[in-house]
Amino acid sequence: MDALTWTQGSSPRRVMIVDDEDLVRASLADMVELSGYQVCGQAANGYEAARLIGSAHPDIVLMDIMMPTMDGVEALQIINATRPTCSLIISAYCSPGLLEQVTRAGAQGYLMKPFRPSDLVPAIETALAQFERSRLSTEIDRIEAFFERAWSQASAGSSIGRALEGALVEACGLIEETGYVLVVRQGARMRALSVRGVKGISPGQTLGPADGRLGVALQRQGICRSHLIGAPSDQAAVLSLQVALDDGVLGCLCLLAPEGYSFTRREECLLRAMVRGLSTFLFRVRESRPHAWNMWLDRRLGRAPVARRRR
Structure with missing residues (x-):
């Protein structure tokens, strides 16, 4: 992959x-x-x-x-x-x-x-544009609410991972036929920090070298559309966007869909909303619960805990 x-x-x-x-x-x-x-x-x-x-x-x-x-x-x-x-x-x-x-x-x-036939296309396109603007606004509001609820849960002492994954699952549920994987660059390798609905990948699993093509996509600051050659057919189409997880830890939220799936502009907007919500959630958790955050990140990345200066 x-x-x-x-x-x-x-x-x-x-x-x-x-x-x-x-x-x-x-x-x-x-x-x-x-x-x-x-x-x-x-x-x-x-x-x-x-x-x-x-x-x-x-x-x-x-x-x-x-x-x-x-x-x-x-x-x-x-x-x-x-x-x-x-x-x-x-x-x-x-x-x-x-x-x-x-x-x-x-x-x-x-x-x-x-x-007249010439009246039909403008009428259809105007109706579609109006519907999609309204739908997108509602869906973005829902994504913001998912991550706000996740923050409320995490700030009250709930599991950071459970709160984070709950918000991501609900947000990805707005896009049919997709799973997600939150990829993290760790030195020369990449790991799956969080994953749902993607066969053959589990949290903490190494996905490939950071200098490979997927690693290059992770470095892109804008939306990245890609196709994973050799991946199972139900998770070959990828839409991804970079997200900063921690100091020196670069991540990428990837939506995976079946072979031939064509991600739309709406889905690009939803991914951007997910990354905004995710980034805000992570920042707030790091600031309010630094010890719990570092412990969770260490477990997911399989790295040995180290002494850290208090924030």
Whole structure:
């Protein structure tokens, strides 16, 4: 797990189409695919849409309003209560009251039927941008809360490692299909200080020489996208960012995902938020509990404890 090659590129946005008219769904599907998106699912009413949302994993739902069985407003309420998803209303009906209803239900935009194909892409992209800004802000707030809770636990005397790993696990849970490893440079070697969801790596394990390609990535101050040649296929894609753990101890927080996974700009922002939260947590712990911090770091790095001057 040491040779790196750089990867880039992304898959097309996934679109679910919900409309009770077969011809409308077919026409929308053609427009969507000709515009460069991928149709990941279709539904004839709100009930079907709510049932399929978990398996289709759309980036955006094009939702009609007036449908049998379950209308678009009720469907959005159910969907956003369980799996918040970007949505664009596509309907021939519009009124101030209806606009208020769909906005409350979580829709990011409204496109009136009939419309031209050239209207679809701007409407989709505007809705996606609005949804992602709102989602990212909420997720960053949650990451800050995870590390603030970890600090409260550690400052009250709880295990530093348990508090730290709890925050990292919760933060990484915001990104599907990923595990993490907190890598530390120790002399000429690198070790895993903390790890979760990554097969074949345990805390304290030596990962490779510090002058290898992974070591070079650890030295980079910005976001590093890489591909681990020879790694298991479920942890070959890596997104990493440097973090200072202690005086003279340089670390790197790495998110690992399956082969072919393309990390997004959102996930880069989340990694930066994780590193900010992690850095603040570590600084506060080092200042308030230096002895406990040094003991934990010594155990994880397998180094002999040494006498240290009190801070």
